[in-house]
Amino acid sequence: MRDSTTKAMAGPRPVVLSGPSGAGKSTLLKKLMKEYDSVFGFSVSHTTRKPRPGEENGKDYHYVTREAMQAGIDKGDFIESAEFSGNMYGTSKAAVQDVQAKNLICILDIDMQGVRNIKETDLSPIYISIQPPSMEVLEKRLRDRKTESEESLQKRLHAAKVDMEFSKEPGVFDVVIVNDNLDEAYGQLKHTLLEEITKVKKINMSS
Numbered sequence: 001m002r003d004s005t006t007k008a009m010a011g012p013r014p015v016v017l018s019g020p021s022g023a024g025k026s027t028l029l030k031k032l033m034k035e036y037d038s039v040f041g042f043s044v045s046h047t048t049r050k051p052r053p054g055e056e057n058g059k060d061y062h063y064v065t066r067e068a069m070q071a072g073i074d075k076g077d078f079i080e081s082a083e084f085s086g087n088m089y090g091t092s093k094a095a096v097q098d099v100q101a102k103n104l105i106c107i108l109d110i111d112m113q114g115v116r117n118i119k120e121t122d123l124s125p126i127y128i129s130i131q132p133p134s135m136e137v138l139e140k141r142l143r144d145r146k147t148e149s150e151e152s153l154q155k156r157l158h159a160a161k162v163d164m165e166f167s168k169e170p171g172v173f174d175v176v177i178v179n180d181n182l183d184e185a186y187g188q189l190k191h192t193l194l195e196e197i198t199k200v201k202k203i204n205m206s207s
């Protein structure tokens with residue numbers, strides 16, 4: 001599902017982080033938001049999946065029922081939405097607007113369907129794919145994270161194969177970062193975003 005009528009909203013260029021579940025998107029973006037808390041803001045998605053221990057409603061996701069989510073989509077409240085591993089996920093217009101209203105760089109953590117759908121809007125983000133070094137490493141990281149049932153793990157691994165191929169399609173991503181060593185991957189992420197970070201710092205200092 002997508003909304004091609006979304007108008008470009010004022011402020012700096014958003015950033016999309018995508019890639020397989022377990023590739024390290026949350027780890028990297030949390031590091032980034034910690035180091036640059038006055039530069040980046042997270043687009044809090046809606047989901048029908050259950051919160052994991054330690055996750056907070058309104059911070060990691062807005063946890064909703066399928067009915068509530070569908071009602072929001074029908075009302076036109078969402079920029080994009082997708083089904084992933086048996087649950088619904090979506091970016092509301094408000095999630096992005098809340099961040100952009102603060103003049104922060106909006107970061108979206110979305111799957112490949114989300115990437116396809118955002119490309120049909122005029123949000124015009126920087127597209128970054130975070131990839132694991134191999135399927136074997138990905139499986140180990142997902143198992144060690146201990147958040148998934150065996151069924152959910154298998155669904156994520158299946159989706160990961162498709163995602164890894166998608167990331168190789170020319171022109172889809174501006175940058176593909178292989179998250180092998182965390183510090184190196186983080187360095188590459190910062191390097192990719194340096195220009196935008198500098199712009200936002202300048203604007204926010206002069207205002």
Ligand SMILES: Nc1nc2c(ncn2[C@@H]2O[C@H](COP(=O)(O)OP(=O)(O)O)[C@@H](O)[C@H]2O)c(=O)[nH]1
Nearest residue numbers: 021022045082084089090091109110111113114
């Ligand atoms: N299209 C779309 N995908 C989302 C959204 N929010 C999260 N996702 C993706 O949904 C997938 C599953 O997310 P989650 O259940 O948090 O698991 P995790 O990625 O393994 O931590 C990931 O690929 C996310 O990038 C959203 O608003 N829209």
Ligand SMILES: Nc1ncnc2c1ncn2[C@@H]1O[C@H](COP(=O)(O)OP(=O)(O)O)[C@@H](O)[C@H]1O
Nearest residue numbers: 021022023024025026027141145179180181182
């Ligand atoms: N470079 C890395 N080396 C080792 N473990 C990592 C690395 N990056 C992330 N992890 C771990 O792998 C697991 C999956 O990372 P996470 O950030 O949750 O992925 P995603 O948000 O893409 O699903 C987490 O337990 C995290 O601590």
